Amino acid sequence: MKLLILGSKEYPMGTNADDPLPSGGIEIYTENLVRVLVGYDMSINIITRLFSKTEKYEIINNLEIHRVKWLQGALLRNPTFNLNSFMKATTLESDVVLSFGPVASFFNIILRQMKGSSSVLCPSGISSVQAQYSFLLRLLLYRLERFVYSHGDVIVFLSREDQRGFGNKLGFLPKCFKIIPPGVEISKFSISKSEKILREFDLGQRIIISFMGRLIETKGTRYLLDAIPLIKGENFKVLIVGSGPDQRELIESVKELGIQDKVVFTGFREDVPEILSVTDIFVLPSLSEGLPMALLEAMAAQCACVVTDIGLPIEDNVTGLVVPPRDPLRLATAVNRLLDDADLMKSLKRNARCYVQENHSWQAAGAQYRKLFEDLREQIGVAAP
Numbered sequence: 001m002k003l004l005i006l007g008s009k010e011y012p013m014g015t016n017a018d019d020p021l022p023s024g025g026i027e028i029y030t031e032n033l034v035r036v037l038v039g040y041d042m043s044i045n046i047i048t049r050l051f052s053k054t055e056k057y058e059i060i061n062n063l064e065i066h067r068v069k070w071l072q073g074a075l076l077r078n079p080t081f082n083l084n085s086f087m088k089a090t091t092l093e094s095d096v097v098l099s100f101g102p103v104a105s106f107f108n109i110i111l112r113q114m115k116g117s118s119s120v121l122c123p124s125g126i127s128s129v130q131a132q133y134s135f136l137l138r139l140l141l142y143r144l145e146r147f148v149y150s151h152g153d154v155i156v157f158l159s160r161e162d163q164r165g166f167g168n169k170l171g172f173l174p175k176c177f178k179i180i181p182p183g184v185e186i187s188k189f190s191i192s193k194s195e196k197i198l199r200e201f202d203l204g205q206r207i208i209i210s211f212m213g214r215l216i217e218t219k220g221t222r223y224l225l226d227a228i229p230l231i232k233g234e235n236f237k238v239l240i241v242g243s244g245p246d247q248r249e250l251i252e253s254v255k256e257l258g259i260q261d262k263v264v265f266t267g268f269r270e271d272v273p274e275i276l277s278v279t280d281i282f283v284l285p286s287l288s289e290g291l292p293m294a295l296l297e298a299m300a301a302q303c304a305c306v307v308t309d310i311g312l313p314i315e316d317n318v319t320g321l322v323v324p325p326r327d328p329l330r331l332a333t334a335v336n337r338l339l340d341d342a343d344l345m346k347s348l349k350r351n352a353r354c355y356v357q358e359n360h361s362w363q364a365a366g367a368q369y370r371k372l373f374e375d376l377r378e379q380i381g382v383a384a385p
Helices: 025-037 077-089 102-115 135-149 160-170 195-200 221-230 247-257 272-278 293-300 328-340 342-359 362-379
Strands: 002-006 043-049 057-060 063-068 096-100 118-122 154-157 177-179 207-212 236-241 263-267 281-284 304-308 321-323
Touching: 002 025, 002 077, 002 102, 025 043, 025 096, 025 293, 025 362, 043 077, 063 077, 077 102, 096 102, 096 362, 102 118, 102 135, 118 362, 135 160, 154 160, 154 362, 160 177, 195 272, 207 272, 207 293, 221 236, 221 247, 221 328, 236 272, 247 263, 272 293, 281 293, 281 328, 293 304, 293 342, 304 328, 304 342, 321 328, 328 342
Parallel strands: 002 043, 002 096, 043 063, 096 118, 118 154, 154 177, 207 236, 207 281, 236 263, 281 304, 304 321
Antiparallel strands: 057 063
8 A cells, every 4th residue: 555645844853954933733643643654564655844954855664755845934834835745746656645734635635636546634623713814814724624625535533522623613524534533652751750841940849830832823822821810829830832923922921911930931842741741730722723732642641731612622620621712710710720629630630641541542543544544445446455
């Protein structure tokens, strides 16, 4: 079987030497999935971006990495990368094409018409509801998403909640879809508190509240900042882990709120397990999400999670606390409840890790993808090996 993967802007993670905008959940998801899929008897091609310190072409076992040029800029990086990826893809043979996001999936549909490959599309969230985009761009993305996801052979959702959110936001469900939960490497999040992180940020014996993600409007970081003055007591610190176009504005908000002594902007970090090891409360105040890896990793690390009510796989009062989006008061109330109730915090931490252990395995995800690819290949008349 020949599999082609489109839409991952960095492979492997850590190769980006040129783009100030960091990679996100799609890239982490792709790298973990590929790590499992290379163990199967299939030939895998992945097309990703070319950076100054990477080669245009690499081959590792049965994985071939093709890197293409792209243009800098928040509005140019994605379409130019995906257009060049498509041009490269036309030169490659594939039985199945797996794509992430609406632009890569649009080209996936074209490849199916041109070359007869099967198309598997993973939305990984809905782009047209992301608040950082202009109204006209959101409208364009909405029409693109409705077209693309109604024409793919199979749409892969990351959770039942992801599927419901898709239907609510786009107004339809595709005819053929499959739910394949992502995996988490539990062993990475089974470490004791990192003394290095405690020293680096002078955290001492404080309660640590962490946010992780790109600093863009749809992540809702400013609502967390607005909630901080409403959190009880003085013995806590908030780590804002990530970078993005809103960073400067958020730093100014911290100054205006007078909470400089409470907030640390860490920038983009690769030592996520170490940071989560010192985190007591993980906050995800997003306005829209698919199924963020940051949340699953925080649950695996036994953090007490506070998330917004946007369709995430958190059972309120069981595996975390759920609050309305855009509501700093309710967000602060949930955090205060955890600070006041040690037994509740302990219960949420334990239940969160159990949930991830029972429901999120990369081996299981890889096996489901493998079966899906084989089923699609048989449908188009290609004999199985």
